[in-house]
Amino acid sequence: MVDIRANVKRVKERVAEAALRAGRDPSEITIVAVSKNFPVEAIEEAIEAGITDIGENRVQEAEAKFNRIGRVVRWHMVGHLQRNKVKKALNIFDLIHSVDSVRLLEELEKRAAQRGEVVEVLVQVNTSGEETKFGLKPEEVEGFMEIAAQKEHVRVLGLMTIGPLVDDPEKARPCFAMLREIKERVEGMKLPNVEMRHLSMGMTNDFEVAIEEGADMVRIGRAIFGPRG
Ligand SMILES: *Cc1c(COP(=O)(O)O)cnc(C)c1O
Numbered sequence: 001m002v003d004i005r006a007n008v009k010r011v012k013e014r015v016a017e018a019a020l021r022a023g024r025d026p027s028e029i030t031i032v033a034v035s036k037n038f039p040v041e042a043i044e045e046a047i048e049a050g051i052t053d054i055g056e057n058r059v060q061e062a063e064a065k066f067n068r069i070g071r072v073v074r075w076h077m078v079g080h081l082q083r084n085k086v087k088k089a090l091n092i093f094d095l096i097h098s099v100d101s102v103r104l105l106e107e108l109e110k111r112a113a114q115r116g117e118v119v120e121v122l123v124q125v126n127t128s129g130e131e132t133k134f135g136l137k138p139e140e141v142e143g144f145m146e147i148a149a150q151k152e153h154v155r156v157l158g159l160m161t162i163g164p165l166v167d168d169p170e171k172a173r174p175c176f177a178m179l180r181e182i183k184e185r186v187e188g189m190k191l192p193n194v195e196m197r198h199l200s201m202g203m204t205n206d207f208e209v210a211i212e213e214g215a216d217m218v219r220i221g222r223a224i225f226g227p228r229g
Helices: 004-021 040-048 059-072 083-092 102-115 138-148 169-189 207-212
Strands: 030-034 053-056 074-077 095-099 119-124 154-160 194-200 217-220
Touching: 004 030, 004 040, 004 207, 040 059, 053 059, 059 074, 059 083, 074 083, 083 102, 095 102, 095 154, 102 119, 102 138, 102 154, 119 138, 138 154, 138 169, 154 169, 169 194, 169 207, 194 217, 207 217
Parallel strands: 030 053, 030 217, 053 074, 074 095, 095 119, 119 154, 154 194
Antiparallel strands: none
16 A cells, blocks of 8 residues: 555655755745546545645546546646647646647637636756657747747746656756756746746656756656556
C-alpha cells in the first residue's frame, strides 16, 4: 500500500530543504500533484494530506476527476493540449502549462473570448532538444511572446519545461538554468500582458535541482502517488 499522506509530508520536507539551500522561502513553491493514471480516490487522499493543486495531462481523464472533485483544488493542464480539446479544457483548468504553438495560442484566444474570460497559461519550452518533447525551441520564445502580448483573452504567466530523461538529476540542471535565463530575457522585453511570474519545472526525479534553479511550481507524480503501473 502506498501511503499518500506520508509521501506528501516527505515531498513537502524535501521541497522546503531545497528552497532553503537556495536561500528561498519554501512558501513560494507550489507542489502540483500530478495524478494522471491514478484514481480519484488517490487525489482525495492527497487533498486530505494538504495538496491544493492537481495536475493532469489528458483532458478526458481530467474531466472525469474534475466532475467528482470540483473546485476545491486548482487544476493544472501539464500535458500536450490538442486544439480540439481546448473548449473542454477551459471548463476545467485554472492554468495551462503547455502552450507550445501559435496555433494553440490562437485557439485559446478564440475560445476564451467566446466565454468572455481570460485564460492563464505558461509557455512550454523544449530546453533539452530531445526530438520527442513538445515545446518551443529556446530561440523561438521571444518571437512567440511578442505575438502573445497582443492577445486579449490569453495571459502568459511564465514558462514550463520538462527535464531530460537522465539517471542523474544534476544532468538536468543546465536545462533548468536555461529556462531561468529565458525568463530573464523575456522580462527584459517588458511586454504588456506577459508576466514571468512562474517557472514550472521539476518532477519526481529532479525537482530539488529545479528548485535550486528557480522553479516555483514543481509537478510531482510518483513521489506522491507511487509507481505508475
Ligand atoms: C507525468 C508528468 C509529471 C510527473 O512525473 P513524475 O515523474 O511522476 O513525478 C510532471 N510533468 C508532466 C508534464 C508529466 O507528464
